[in-house]
Amino acid sequence: MKLNIKNETGRLKSVVLGQPNSIGGIPRLEESYDAKSYNSIQKNIYPKEVDIVSEMTAFEEVLLKHNVKVYRPEVIEDYNQVFARDVAFVIDDKMIISNIIEDRADEQEAYRKIFEKVAWRNIINLPETAHIEGGDVIVWDDFIFIGTCYSQDYRSFKTARTNEYAIEILKEYFPKKRILDFELKKNDTEPYKGILHLDCTFNPIGKDKCIIYKDGFVDESDYQLIVDIFGEENCFHVDDQEMFEMVPNVFSISPEVVVSDKTFTRMNNHLRDVWGITVEEIPYREISKMGGLLRCSTMPLVRE
Ligand SMILES: NC(=[NH2+])NCCC[C@H](N)C(=O)O
Numbered sequence: 042m043k044l045n046i047k048n049e050t051g052r053l054k055s056v057v058l059g060q061p062n063s064i065g066g067i068p069r070l071e072e073s074y075d076a077k078s079y080n081s082i083q084k085n086i087y088p089k090e091v092d093i094v095s096e097m098t099a100f101e102e103v104l105l106k107h108n109v110k111v112y113r114p115e116v117i118e119d120y121n122q123v124f125a126r127d128v129a130f131v132i133d134d135k136m137i138i139s140n141i142i143e144d145r146a147d148e149q150e151a152y153r154k155i156f157e158k159v160a161w162r163n164i165i166n167l168p169e170t171a172h173i174e175g176g177d178v179i180v181w182d183d184f185i186f187i188g189t190c191y192s193q194d195y196r197s198f199k200t201a202r203t204n205e206y207a208i209e210i211l212k213e214y215f216p217k218k219r220i221l222d223f224e225l226k227k228n229d230t231e232p233y234k235g236i237l238h239l240d241c242t243f244n245p246i247g248k249d250k251c252i253i254y255k256d257g258f259v260d261e262s263d264y265q266l267i268v269d270i271f272g273e274e275n276c277f278h279v280d281d282q283e284m285f286e287m288v289p290n291v292f293s294i295s296p297e298v299v300v301s302d303k304t305f306t307r308m309n310n311h312l313r314d315v316w317g318i319t320v321e322e323i324p325y326r327e328i329s330k331m332g333g334l335l336r337c338s339t340m341p342l343v344r345e
Pocket residue numbers: 074075078124126127145175176177237238240241331332333334336337
């Protein structure tokens with residue numbers, strides 16, 4: 042398979058969609074590794090497998106309707122495999138195998154058959170101490186935007202998944218790309234106070250637009266840099282509650298078609314009425330309770 046990912050929105054040809062079966066029981070509070078899941082466990086609203094299955098089935102149907110080839114990881118018993126995004130990611134024709142959080146490390150094994158379709162010389166393995174997850178990596182033509190955490194207590198956060206070492210290595214592999222790193226606020230238990238991955242606070246749309254949540258960034262100047270790159274009129278600003286609902290984490294099938302949650306009324310209307318985008322609305326509320334949404338559920342392999 043010839044991988045090709047130049048940006049977030051090019052016409053999607055093939056993708057891995059995570060899989061919802063055998064997610065195991067409700068994790069205990071101390072087993073959770075992101076603030077949204079923590080919050081759902083605490084409030085006793087952690088999603089049921091049947092509901093996750095039906096939401097992911099709706100997502101798959103939309104992808105198939107748009108003639109996208111959909112791959113799935115193999116099922117590992119009693120293991121959450123909804124969020125394919127973080128396990129590995131593609132930049133141009135290279136697949137970078139993430140060094141994901143220990144709690145999710147077993148997920149990678151389920152992708153072996155998919156990884157085997159890629160020529161070995163196009164697979165990049167990183168040194169063990171270079172931590173990175175696909176949710177923190179956003180490819181945008183000449184740019185790569187990367188979310189990270191520079192705090193001294195980086196290791197104490199389960200929601201800090203990408204470190205400086207990994208970013209330095211990517212700079213060596215992709216010397217022609219402009220790699221911009223953004224420090225994100227981190228909090229493992231309070232979903233309004235931290236951002237798990239860059240794609241929970243920022244997401245490019247169409248050819249020159251983006252969705253952005255200002256308060257996810259530690260430095261306002263990072264947020265401002267993105268607004269300057271895209272232009273103020275091309276930014277859709279998300280408020281605290283919308284960030285909590287995971288509004289930025291929608292998924293583009295092409296510059297003209299976005300898959301979104303049907304409850305994201307304010308944004309979906311903006312996408313349609315102001316930006317002229319076709320919005321495929323599906324139910325994805327239950328999956329949002331586990332700290333990810335539509336972008337997180339996918340690992341794009343080929344875009345036109
Ligand atoms: N790209 C993303 N934002 N992925 C969301 C992953 C959520 C998952 N509960 C985790 O903590 O790893």
